[in-house]
Amino acid sequence: MPVSYTEGGRALFHFEAPDFWTVRAGGPQELAGPDADDAPRPVARVIGLEPTAEPHVWMGFVSPVGISDLEGGVAYLAEIGPHLVKSPEVTRRKDTVLNGMPARVIAGTGRRRGRGVEFTATVVDLPNGRVAVSVVVFEAGANTQLVADVNAVLASLRAAR
Incomplete structure (x- = not known):
């Protein structure tokens, strides 16, 4: 399913959401931290x-x-980061190119809501003077076959023209 990230009626980037995944979008909001007592951040x-x-x-x-x-x-x-994962430990940093756009990948481990997690954050330098930031969190015990879906989403990311 095609998804466009828009701001002020203008598309910044597009990607494909996999089948059997739920997509939720919202405007500016407050991001809750990884623990129930964390203060939200806009x-x-x-x-x-x-x-x-x-x-x-x-x-x-x-x-x-x-x-x-x-x-x-x-x-x-x-x-x-502290709103997404507690006690993060970065295990890998890598500069790469994603669909012709410079990107930086940061991966590691941490905790969220008392569970161990693995995370991957990707920053993509869009040609329109903006960046796209993607964060993926896999809690301990999650189905690792879903990594293929995550990789397909990232591989489908395109800057809006």
Whole structure:
């Protein structure tokens, strides 16, 4: 299913959501932290994806206002990271190219709601002076076959023209 991330009526990027995944989108909102007592933090529009049969996997996209390059995107991740995962330990950093666009991948482990998780965050430098930020969280025991779906979503990401 084609999905477009828009802001102010203008598409910033597009991707394909897999079959049997739920897509939820909302405008600017408050992002809850990984623990129930964490204070919410305001963020830009978030598009979240979850497999319908697996409640322990989550993927989200955001394009933060005012962030225009990879370094800014990584700094943004450092700022919101504690709201996504507690006690994160980065195990891998990699610069790459995603569909012709520079990207940086940061992967690691941590905890969310008392469970161990693995996470992967990808910052993509869009050609329109913005970045796309994707975060994927797999809780311990989640179906690892869903990694193929996650990779397909990222492989489908295209900048809006």
